[in-house]
Each structure stands twice: as structure tokens, then as C-alpha cells.
Amino acid sequence: MSDITKQSLSELVKNIKDKKLSSEEVTKAFINRSEKSKELNAYITEDYSSALEKAKKFDQKPNLELKLPGIPMAVKDLFCTDSIRTTAGSKILNNFVPTYESTVTQNIWNEGAILLGKLNCDEFAMGSSNETSFFGNVQNPIDKNLVPGGSSGGSASAVAGQLTPITIGTDTGGSIRQPASFTGTVGLKPTYGSCSRYGIVAFASSLDQAGPMAQNVKDCALLQEVISTYDPKDSTSIDFKRNEYSKELSKNIKGKKIGIPKEYRVDGMPQEIEELWQKGIQYAKDCGAEIVDISLPHTSYALPTYYIVAPAEASSNLARYDGVKYGFRAKGENLTDMYEKTRSEGFGAEVQRRIMIGTYVLSSGYYDAYYLKAQKVRKLIKNDFDEAYKKVDAILTPSTPSSAFKIGEKKDDPVSMYLNDIFTVPVNLAGLPGISIPAGHDAKGYPLGLQIIGKAFDEQNILNIAYAMEEKINFKNKITDWWIK
């Protein structure tokens, strides 16, 4: 089989189970393509030789009952991996090698998958273009010098460029869905509490969720089924009945009520995004869904709320990177001097900006006006969704207000960068599941995504809607392999 890397996860699993392909063949194919794709800069750390060893070992005694039998997979470098360097895209963890495994990655290895390497991301997942990574930009396989989105930019680039059949990212304000949208791939942010945060380098604890990124909805459902487990090691993990999402996947969404929130029609939104949305509404109707106009009145407050809550938590979560215990340490005259030098040399500009914002909004005298108020607004945003879900089963919106932009284009304009998350952050603030599926192209031929937002714990429903719409949309990603010489 020549085009192994073009196969979807589901095809690869079937071929391995049918013994048409060995894990070694598949692993080799993805390693070869990854090695030819260095220009994408998707990897921070490669682990190819041990991946090959594991593949060979798998083939010697293949357990074909597993859900990911011998499937090679690269993961975002925010997941701690035992004995494999984990950097979170930061200089401050440049030399950090965990002695433990995140629950989510452990779940993946338990189902037979094999680690290919660690994928690039924005530093501490703070960014929407993968430009804040200490390890450099990531190229979008769609076009040269195009950002892949962020923060899971390396993950999106690797899936779209077929460097890995599937991957996992993390999503705090859109970090799975926005890059999925920018690269023509599928990305799911599960309900808060669905996937354990144990062993994931924390950005904003009350918002962070791991989730699958894939070439299609079915693959996404399969990986979600693997990574979502109740974990007592994470106090915010929720013990609810989890579906076998891929098995229960259904295109029958007849009679499902899908809400269209008028507040998502924001000022200055490009016409092609509006058109994409209208097309999406038509697809949903074609699938037998019923369209209902709804209102989420506090939507416009979501972004400012997010940019208070997330930096506040981050400023505290990142306090542990102080040069004392692990990671980068700069020399200092005394303890305070060491702290200052370590943190100003170890953290990049965007991370420092967010630490400053977070420190400010938590300061005495400002706490009530910023952090406390933001928490109240967050509750109102959650209430908006609760109200809407009395009338509808899911909500359909664009994933992003634009397609992918050029590297460097927004780097010096944080506010315009933050606006990228305008449609995705409300979902994190409300703790809901959201999936982005590719739904069309803009005038430049860049992919555009639609987002389906579900009720809490209702991943199956939005996966089903995405699955049904995916067939109608029949999206084809235009990847020219421009980076392969």
C-alpha cells in the first residue's frame, strides 16, 4: 500500500486489524513523511527510533482487540510524557523530562497507540497562531507562510499535513477548534471534566480541556472515546456515563433542533464567513434538522471575560516555574534576582503579558472590579446557554471570524489576535463541548470551519450532527505538499 499516510485513522485501524498493514509499516510511513516535512516545524521533539521499536514489538504480538492497535501518533507538547522531554513550547521547560505520564496520553497508549513525538504549540498554549512558541513558527500545510492557528498549531499542521494520522490538542479558549478550522481538519473540545487534566501543563485550570484532532468526524469520535475517562487524580474530572462515541455515531439527526445565535453575527465579520454560516444552516436542514433562531445575549462580554479569567489563573499556574526545582534557571545575585532573571529570560513576551494582566486583575483593589466581575459575567454566559438549551439540542456558529492569516500579520497586535477566539471562548467559559468541522473555502482557497456547540456531556449529539453534515458538505482539503522537496 503506497499511500499509507493518506489513510484515515479508521482505515489504518481496519487495515492493521485485517493484517493488511503492520504497525511497523504504518509507523515507518508517518516517520518518513514527518522527516520530509521538517519545514512545517510541527515537531518539537521526535521520538522516531523508539516509535519504530515499539511498532516492531507490537507486530510480534499484536493485540488486535485494542482501539488504536499499533497506531503511531504525535501529541501536543503540553501533555507530560514519561521520559520524553515536555516543553509546553517554552524555554523555561526546554530541558524538562517528566517521570510521569498524563492520564490522557496514558489512555491512548493503553489502547495500543505509539508515540511519534511531541508537537509544537504556542508557549504554555497562549496564542492563536503558534507564533509564541520558543521553538519557532509552525507552517500551515495549506499554504506557505500561513499560520496553522493556535495554540495547538503543531497538532493541526501535523494532522492536515498527514504527519500523524490523528492527534490530541488542548483547548482553553479555542486552541483545538481554531487551528482545526485554519487547517481544514476536525477538532473537538469536550465538556469540561470529560478528559482528565492530570499531567497536562496547566494554562487556565477552569477552562483547559484536552481533545481529539482528526481528518474526519469518525476518527475524532474514536479518539474521544479513548481519551475521555473519569480520573480521581483530577478533582474537576466528572464521573458520568461516557458513550462509545464511534460505535454510537449516527447520521440520523432528523428533527434535531439547531439554534442560530444572532449575537454571533459580529461587526466587521467578512461576508464569506456569513455565507459559510448560511450554507451550514442549509446543510443542517438538508440533514433533517430544524433551525431555531436563538439569543445568547451576553456573547459580546465573553472575550473580555475570558481575557481576565484565563490570565488570572495562568499568572498563578505559572508561578511554579521559578528556576528552583526544574527547568531553566538563570544565575542571580540572590533569590529575588534569580527569580526575575529566570522568569524574564525563560518566558516569552506573550506569556509575560498574560502573567502581568493576570497579576493585575487579582491585585487587591482591582480584584472586585475585574476578576470577581468576570466570574459573575461568566455565570451569565453559562445561563445564556442553559436558557437556549431549553429550546434547542445544539447550536451552530462559524468557528472563527476569518480564515488563516499570514505569519507575522497579527503578531504585534494582541487585541486583533485575541479576536480570533471570539466564537470559541464562550464555549470554554460555559464548560460545554464544541466541535469544529471544515465546511468550505474562502476566496483564497483557505479552509473555513463551522462550530457545533452541544449541551454538557452531550458529545455524542454534536458528533452525530457533525457526522451528518460532514457527508453533505463533502469537504476536500487542498494540500499540495508544497513543503516537500
Next chain:
Amino acid sequence: MSKNKSDYLINRKDNQYEVVIGLEVHAQVTSESKLFSASSTKFGAEPNTQVSLVDAAFPGMLPVINEFCVKQAIKTGIGLNAKINNRSVFDRKNYFYADLPQGYQISQFKDPIVGEGKVILDMPDGQKEVGIERLHLEQDAGKSIHDLDPQNTFVDLNRSGVALMEIVSKPDLRSPDEVSAYIKKLRSIMRYLGTCDGNMQEGSLRADVNVSVRAKGSKEFGTRCEIKNVNSIKFMQMAIEYEANRQVDLIEEGKSIDQETRLFDTKKNETRSMRSKEDAHDYRYFPDPDLLPLEVSNEFINQLKTDIPELPDDKKKRFIEEFKLSPYEANILVSDIDTGKYFEEVVAKMGKNKDIKLAVNWITGELFAVLNNKNLEISQSPISAKNLAILVNLIKNGTISGKIAKTVFELMMDGDKDPQKIVEEKGLKQQSDPKALEALIDKIINDNRDKAIEYKQGKEKLFGFFVGQAMKVSGGKANPQLINEILKKKLQ
């Protein structure tokens, strides 16, 4: 206005000042493992051998609340007659220090697990109620060791993450003696409950002391200073004494007191400024997003209430009623859970014909003296309750005199010997045969005729001489009561 015995006032020329004290006591929760991790809390282990990835704040590590520590805090709250809050919240207190791996301490700020309560102190002039403001759970930090190397500071994280209860009193204390009584009472309650061992040497109990002064009779509070981390009752008393006088001197000089945090220098016996209010940390407290609010149901609390043993105040009441003890005696016996236990065991072993008063005297007298001398806890007493009960009974039934009992007591300490056996082996049994004693006394009177005549002529002091002679001749074994009776008869 009546002057109480315990009034502690600072006098200057024409002015009298009252001292106002509030305490923040940090009590280490008795628990095998830490507040948010499974690491051991055992004292005295090799540095950094009881540290989990959570305690050392590795990336991606998350805290998980230890239910046992929550139960311990609630039990303590019940012991302090306090309101248990059904919902409490863990917050992060953010600051940088080398022995604080997370860069924040998980504590409870706005919503503590335990609300207002009270404890009763027994002071020489009566009871005094001290209000409890709150009790909250928090993590301890690690330990920075500065004196092992001239250039470097070493950090030991064994203590990092150990559960502490911070018990905040209202500013109800008025003297060093009240502070001492308060700490002892808190310690006693927690030891009864098994929630804190109260060991101040190992740092299981330490306190921040807030001190202010005001003119006697004034209702306004003065500006307070906080003396950080004082780890013995004696040092607390010394620190208060020094600090109150320092503040009074400032006022007398017409100067104002700065609100600040101070340290007590135990070598120089003085407090020193550590940081002023302006330099106070901004801890940026906010709810820890890694932990959900802690919710405890009334059923859960009520279940714990059934686990609460009899506490010192109730035990004292019972001792007074059941054993007819004086409040003073009862107080001594209940102050420590093991003392009360020992006393009740002695009472039980004494059987029907018991002399409780005598038992109390032996416990609080001879036994306490020995324990003090040897620096032992009552649980390590060289004499068991059973054998002390036998000894008291031997005195009570006239087998030995009180004086001989002291000799027997000394001998008992060597391997907790049975006093009955000692009396038999050493032939210490009291001579209580009236005929033998009469003969003995007749001989003494015969040998000292002159003195007997003097006595009869009115020199009554000489009675003691005859008693002494009788005891001497009998080797101390003569029953003193019988000797008295017979002598009186014979010398008439």
C-alpha cells in the same frame, strides 16, 4: 470597679493600659498523609524523602483533597463549639519563596470550613470565654535551611503540603496568662479529639500573636502588631510582655504605633520589625480552580459528632459530680486526656472501698513530681494505674502508713512492681495490733519517765516526742492513728 486578680495592666505615671491579644494558631492536623497528596507526614525523616510530584509542584500535577483531614478539621470545629460550614472554598495565596514549590499556598480565605465558636478558660478568678473567629484548612510550606552552607540555602520539602488548621481567635485575650491558658486549652481539646498532637517542639503547634494596647476602660482598639510564628507558650508570653511595653512606651512618648509584622528574637527577648503595612504582600487570593468547593452534608457532620469523645469541659463537670472533686482538682485531671484516663483507671481499680481524694493527691502529688522530674508523659508513667490503685488502697485500709507508702512508691518505680508484694517482701506492713503497740508504748514511757511527768505537768509539746519515739522504735511501721490514741490514754 472591682479589681480582678488576673487584671494584667501596664502602669505608667498616671496611666494604666490594658493589653488586647488575638491569636492565629497553626495546628498540624494529625494525619498519615498530606492535605492534597498521599505523601507521609512523619516527623524527622531524611530531607526530601516524603515528597510527591504534587508536593514539589511538577507541571500538570493536581491537588486532591484528603478526606481524613477534612474530617479532622470538622471534629476540631465541633470541639470548639463552632459552626461547621456546609460549603467552604480553597483559595490560592500567591507569593514566591524557595520553599513554596507551587508559588502559592492552598488555603481558605473567604469561606473557611469552620466558622465562629468559643472556648472556656479556667482562670484563678473564674471562667473566661474566648471567641473563635474561624478555623480553616491550609497547606504548610517546605523548610528553607540557611545554616548548612555559607553560600547556599537548602530546601526540604518533607513538610510541603502537610495539612494545617489555622485557628483564629477573637481579640478577647487580655494577659500573657490568658494566652497560656488558651493555648493549653486548645491543645487539650485537640489532643482529646486526636486532631493535633500539640507538640510544640516539633512545630505541630505555633502561633502568630496580635498585640495592641489601649488606655484602661477604653472601648476602642489600638493599632496592632503581629508577632509571627512563635513556637512556645513561654516565648509567646515573653513576646507579649515586651511588645505591650514597647507600644505603651511609644504612646507615652506621644508617638504612634505602626501596624506591622514583627519577629520575636528569643535570644535578646525583644520583638523586631519584619515588614511594615506598606510592604505587606498582596497575596492575590482567588478560588483554586483545581479544586471544587468543598461541600459537606449535615449527615456527614452529624456522623462525625457521634465520634467526638467526652471533651475536657464535660469531663470536668462529670468528675466534680461523680467523684466529688473540687473544680481545681478536676481541672488538673482533665487538662490532658491521658491524665484523665489514668485517673479513671485508678478509680476503677480501687474497687468498692475507695478513697478518691487520696488517689487524686497521689496522682497530682507524688506521681506528677516523678513525671516532671523524669520529663515523662503520663502515658509513659513508670507506675501503672493498677499498681497506684493498690498502693492507695493499702493506705486506705491501714496496711501501710502514708509515710511508708512513699518508700513503697519509690520501690514501685523499678519495673512497676506490685506494692502489695513490696510491703510483704520488705516487711513494711503497719503495726496495728493494739496489744503490741501498748507494750511498745509502755516501754517508751518507762524509759522516759522524766518527760512523761513534764508532759503531765502541762508541757504538751512533748506529745510529739513520744509519737516520734514510737515510730522510731517500730521502724516507721506503727499505725500512727493507734499510737496517738494509746499515747493519749497512757499519758493521762
